Amino acid sequence: MTRVARLSALALTGFLLSSVAAVAAPKSVSGPGPDPNCFKPWNAQTKYMQWDKKPGPYRIAVVNGFVGNTWRIQMIQTAKAFAEQAGIKDKIKELKVVSTGTDVAAQLGAMEDFINQGFDAIITIAVAPDGFDRVIRLADRNNVVIVPFDNVLDTDKVMQVNEDQLEIGRSSARFLLKELGQKRDGKILEVRGLPGNSVDRDRHLGFRELMEKEGKFQIVEVVGNWDDGTAQKATADALAVHGKFEAVFTQGGSTGSVRAMMDAKHPFVPMAGEGENGYRKLIAKHAGDGLKGYSYSQSPGLVSISMKAAISALEGNPMPQLISVPIPAVDYTTLKDNVNFWSNLTDNFFAANEFPACGVNVTAPEIMAKDAKNTQ
């Protein structure tokens, strides 16, 4: 008897859920949205989306995929630190972070679980650019905002947050051209990232676009896999073969590239690289000797912009479907200890966590404090 009652209750719940659903979905609206300097539309064609306004404070889940490198761990710590900041803390009722590994079924399941638990927004780094149709459908039915960032989806049905990788390549080229002054020939070293990755491709294309237009440089390419060790070895090999470079552009493992030049007694030259703390420490130390460095970053702090965007969407604001976050970048003239790099922290720390256009700055002590709390 109870079994029958249980079953019919289940059936009824299912029926209610399926009939309540199938209403809500974000509306397609015209811009502009709030805070256009921070939530910058990707391009002129980017459409705007608007969800029904929900009363706060909100429950937000971060569904990470792969975990196990410094970047991801710092991203998780940043999310927790950002949720504690004044102005954000009172808008977030609950923040839950899970990592599902490189398994799309587990990530889909986790996202669906948070939708069913009644969370208001789900921030995620997708493990695959495709395959989220079912979850997006469910999220729309339940008025949940899904925000993929960093590794985004091949869809225009959700709001996404990323940095423009082409622009990272271009801004690096602009910096090097400026530092080279009148010089428009000679050899340039380009240390690339992980082959086959779209980020590597776009940064390369953006860099080449300006460098090839502006001068008659001979650009030497090596593969550094965004990894200090690999980049150091690749740079050392390139130095051994080519002798002298006028400037260096590295996509990652920047600390390794600089160390290889120091080991080879290569004179310091203008250099554009990622946002590793070690690289910034070296720039600060050797800028006077000629290491005129530029440091951009695909920052783990992107998670905080994604959370901010999710909150803004939940407050009923029209939001660009694809948000181009201003690239957090510094150069040798703007580096400052304990502000945008930390001489007392490890080289592996990603130092770029400041987004002035968004009013977001999660400092290293805040992130590290999270670390201490989580591991004890």
Next chain:
Amino acid sequence: MADVALTSDAAEPLEKAQRRRWGFGARMRQHAGILGGLALFLALYLFYQANHPRGFTGQILIQNANEAFALALVSMAQTVPVLMAGLDLSVGAVMTLVGCIASHLVNGSPAEIAFGIVICIASGAACGFANGCVVVYGRIQPIIATLATSAIYMGFALILRPTPGGKVHEDLSWAVTSDVREFAATFGLFSDGEAVWLQPFAWIPVPLILLALIILLVWVPFTRSVTGRTVYAIGSAEGAAYMSGLPINRAKLAAFTLAGLFAGLGGLFLALQTSSGNADIPQAGAYTLNSIAAVVIGGTSLVGGSGSAIGSVIGALVLRTISFNFRIFDVAPLLQPLFEGLVLLAAVSLGGLKLLRLRNKLEVFR
């Protein structure tokens, strides 16, 4: 002997009862691994459901069934070679390859979809058969043979899907990842799923039904066939099985083919679930590793000869359920892998508990 025969009239009922009791006990002991896994799964899963804000509803069941299906099938696939004391490192790759094939073929008219599904299942089985041929006729250890073939299958998958994408029939995808009512409603069956007789089953997730069908129609008949028994015999004592005239080669080929078939079905479902194909190498590796863990949790012995694919399904459910709980409880994100590891260690240690009860240490080597 004669004494026993003489007194048989009086002794028979007692003997029978004793034998029956011994039989029940033996059967319990035989399935101790599965039962341990099942108990762990029920404990973890009921705990999760009880603490979920929408616990014990169809929605949660569907979501969990979807998440577990592919891993359950890949774990079933892994079980078959493990029963012969071998490991199949290609199950994740076969799953990925079939998923990529599905993202090309399972679309269009009903006839095209049916054709696509048949091709997917056939390619899974063909991959497994190829593994079997390398092992049987190449006389190479399964672990090495499948390590090599897994790279080949991943290569094919990458050729088919250099970048993730593709399309799977939308309605079919929605129908198999929902409950019975949605399934019927999507295809206009049984008065759109509202038929009265259907209501008691309407809440059951389709993946669970598919899983039950695969077990009942493929696995159970296989274990009852001579070929299936031979697979177990090979795992216990290959020499003895050979001397007894059992069809060793046929059983090995069948075992690997069955593994390929199961892995392929997992891949087909994953493609339907994500409505796309993705030749993701880390993901294939993760599935292979998790399948081995699931097999062990499910009580199948890694030295072969005992265990069951049903146990591995339970093992896969245990693996999934551990991480379900992280979504409910506030476990520090960086400590989650640690907790997962501890529960896994506890789970596989359950199987070792029986060693404490042995009277003679030599029995460890039986």
